[in-house]
Each structure stands twice: as C-alpha cells, then as structure tokens.
Amino acid sequence: MARSLRGELLGWLLVPLGGVVLFNGWITYHNAETIADLIADRTLLASARVIAEQVKETDGRVEALIPPSALEMFASPDRDRVIYRVMAPSGELIAGFPDVAPPPAPPNDLQPVYFDARFRNDAIRAVALAQPVISKTAGGNALVIVATTLNGRDRLISEIWRASLRDQIILVGIAALLTLFGLHRGLAPLLRLRSELRTRDPGSLKALRRDDVQSELRPLIDALNQAFSRVQGYIALQRRFIADASHQLRTPLTVLKTQAAMGLRDETQEGKTEALTAIDSGVDGMSRLVNQLLVLARAEPGGAALRKELIDFRGVARSALESLACIAFDRAIDLSFDDEADPLPVVGHVTLLRELVLNLVDNALRHIPNGGSVAVSLTRVNGNVQLIVEDDGPGIPLEERERVLERFHRLAPSTVEGTGLGLAIVREIVAAHGGTVELSDRPRGSGLRVDVRLPVADHEDPPQDRSQ
Ligand SMILES: Nc1ncnc2c1ncn2[C@@H]1O[C@H](COP(=O)(O)OP(=O)(O)OP(=O)(O)O)[C@@H](O)[C@H]1O
Ligand SMILES: [Mg+2]
Incomplete structure (x- = not known):
C-alpha cells in the first residue's frame, strides 16, 4: 500500500501526543486522589478535634457530648455517612458505634492516625485521635474515631480528573487541527508539483520551477531537472544519430541505384560485369555499415540488454x-x-x-x-x-x-x-x-x-x- 506523507507526519505527531495525554491522565488521577484525600483528612481531623474537646469527666464519669457542628462539616450532596466512636480511657464506649474499626496502631503523642477501613458494607476513611482526660480518679487518654464513607471523595477525584482530561483532549484536538492545517500548507508546493507533472505535455522535458518549493525539496527538483536534461541530451543524440545514419545509408543506396541503372543501360557484357562488381562491393560496404549500426545500438546505454x-x-x-x-x-x-x-x-x-x-x-x-x-x-x-x-x-x-x-x-x-x-x-x-x-x-x-x-x-x- 502506498504510504502517505501526510498520514505519516500526522501519525508521528499525534500518536506520541496521545501517549503523553494518557500518561498525564494517569498522573492527574493520582494528584486528584492526593488532593481529595487531603481535603477529606482535614475535615475528619477538624471533626475529631471538635468531638475530642467535649470529652470530659463529670461526677467521676467520662462523657462525650457530640456537637452537631462536628457532623455538619461533612454535609454534601453525596450523602456520605459519618460515623464515630468515642471511648473513655478505661476502654468503655461512651458515644457512637461499637463496631467502628480501631486504628491499626493507637495514636501516640496526641498525633492523629489516619486509616482506611470498612464499616458494614462500605469503605471508609477514618481518623483516630487521643484526647487526654483530666480526672481526679483515673486519668488517661480517651480515643475519638471519626470516619466517613467515600462518595464525596470519589466524586471530587472524578471531577478534578475529568476536567483536566477534557482540557487535554481539547488541546490535542486543537493541536491536530493546527497540524493538519500546517501540513496542508506545507505540502501544498509538493501537491502543486504533482499536478504540474500530471497535467504537463507527456513529451515535455522542460525544467520544473524550484523557487516556490521548500529548501528540503530543492535537491529532488534539481535531480529531476538533471534527469530531464540528460534525457533531453540523449534524445537529441538519438535524433542526430538517426539523421546521420539515414544520410549514410542514403548515399550508398543512391550509388547502388546509379550503378544498377548504368549496368542495365550498358549493352556490353564487360560493362554489365563491371557494374555488378561495383554493386557487389557497394553491398559489402553497406552490410558493414548496417552491422556497425547494430553493434552501436547494442553497446550504447539503454541499448538491448x-x-x-x-x-x-x-x-x-x-x-x-x-x-x-x-x-x-x-x-x-x-x-x-x-x-x-x-x-x-x-x-x-x-x-x-x-x-x-x-x-x-x-x-x-x-x-x-x-x-x-x-x-x-x-x-x-x-x-x-x-x-x-x-x-x-x-x-x-x-x-x-x-x-x-x-x-x-x-x-x-x-x-x-x-x-x-x-x-x-x-x-x-x-x-x-x-x-x-x-x-x-x-x-x-x-x-x-x-x-x-x-x-x-x-x-x-x-x-x-x-x-x-
Ligand atoms: N590507426 C589510425 N591511423 C590513422 N588514422 C586513424 C586510425 N584510426 C582511425 N583513424 C582516423 O579516425 C577516423 C575515424 O575512425 P573510425 O574507425 O571511427 O572510422 P573509419 O575507420 O573511418 O570507418 P569505420 O566506421 O569503417 O571504422 C578515420 O576515418 C581515420 O581518419
Ligand atoms: Mg574504423
């Protein structure tokens, strides 16, 4: 199948560009994930801190009041579930669900621990925070765990990612259009050359114009023009050869014709014999000439194989x-x-x-x-x-x-x-x-x-x- 220059150039440009877009899409997805996780973690920590501030000991009992603001900060159209679990230093559950998974390692030095877990059938992201409880009887750290389902986080990721992918596809589309336009403009001289060659007189060996083509194409045009001029020279040589050869053949033929006429006119036997002898040697000369012409035709470039x-x-x-x-x-x-x-x-x-x-x-x-x-x-x-x-x-x-x-x-x-x-x-x-x-x-x-x-x-x- 004939290869298309336009197709090849476009392919070389767009296929790697497509690869770059895919790679970039993958990177963007990971970035979006990091951003969404960061946002989710910040909200979780803020909520856990609000709850932790409310953990106190009253009348010898550790209690936790859950302020509505701690849960409202998760409000979103994604209807994520917010779950929590607060445990007294003694390990007793003082608020929330007993079946919220504990962190893989208990938080140290009041640093929050983030972790992924499952709550019933949903994947959740959670934070665990240690809250010191001041107590006259038994002090220690209460444990606050706040978790949320991942609908909002997933939506955020897909929104960030899709927006960025869309922008990139639009950019590649614009690049493809510009490339097509550039190729069309760039290849125009070549196409013009093609139509000039197609429409010109088949016998024409006139040199092609080289001024309106790009410098890369000029060597090609020069080579074509050189080939044209060689062919022109060759044709001129052939024409001269044919003219010369026919001239060379005409002269001995005229001589032969005259000798034959003289022999016919001559009444004497000697006269006829003389004419025939002359014709005989004339024919020898001609056959040598014809032989020479044949050898030449075979030896010259483009002659018989x-x-x-x-x-x-x-x-x-x-x-x-x-x-x-x-x-x-x-x-x-x-x-x-x-x-x-x-x-x-x-x-x-x-x-x-x-x-x-x-x-x-x-x-x-x-x-x-x-x-x-x-x-x-x-x-x-x-x-x-x-x-x-x-x-x-x-x-x-x-x-x-x-x-x-x-x-x-x-x-x-x-x-x-x-x-x-x-x-x-x-x-x-x-x-x-x-x-x-x-x-x-x-x-x-x-x-x-x-x-x-x-x-x-x-x-x-x-x-x-x-x-x-
Ligand atoms: N050995 C030679 N000594 C002197 N002159 C020569 C010699 N060979 C060639 N020439 C000269 O060069 C000319 C061209 O030679 P060329 O062989 O091409 O043609 P030709 O001998 O005349 O004819 P033919 O086609 O029958 O060979 C001759 O006509 C002759 O004048
Ligand atoms: Mg000779």
Missing part, C-alpha cells in the same frame, strides 16, 4: 586478430600480438569485446600504408586489462583525437573506405564495460597508439546482467 559473462580477454583478442590476419598478409603488414601467460578475466559481452578489438586493429590495418607494422599487446596493469594497439601510420593529430571518437567523424581528406563509426563503437563498448580509451602518439616514430583499459574481474565477481 546485455548478458555479461566471465571471459578470458586473451581468447577474444586472439580470435579477432586471427580473422584479420589475411588482410595484414595481403597488405604485407607485420601484425604482432603479445599477451600474458596468465588469464586476463573480464566480465563482459564477448561479441562486443571482439568488436572492440576488431575495430581498433581494422583501423590500424586500413589507415597505414602497405608494408607497415601493427603491434597489439595485452597486459594486466593495476587491476586493469590493458590493450594497446600501435601502428606506424600517419597517426591522428592532437586536435582531432576527441572528435574521431564521435560518430561519423573522419579525418578529411580520407581515401580509405569507411563510415566513421569504428571509434565511436569502441568508445561505447569501453563505456559499457566501465573502462577507458585513450588515443596518443606512438612513443617512437609516427603512428597512433590506442590504449584501452578494462577492469579485471575478480574470480568471485558474478557475471551481471546489464539490463538498464
């Missing part, structure tokens, strides 16, 4: 050189090959890597005069396989070295057949394998040196698909 495998580059290079040996022999060119004794493992596409070697050696063989020499070497240098193709031909001037790597660029004037795709193909293949290619002068004498480096595959490297 390539299944890479672990291969020994020495074998690929050797087989490519073998197929060119007859051309070298024909033109009396000394073609040498120098490789390592150990395997040179590379993760790559066999056909493309073969095409790479073929194009470089083919260039060397084509662009140097008869009787020249071409040296190919393969070594392992700093984690790379290094392929060097060196010839003793005219070389390529420094200012042309970048441009000959572009498609259809050839040095003018060139008498050698070709379409100008070979080095562009080399560049694409090298890039597809994560390597580098460099053109330079041959170290000694004239000539071109091409230096290609491809990363050596560790044996653990699994072959990978290059499908994007």
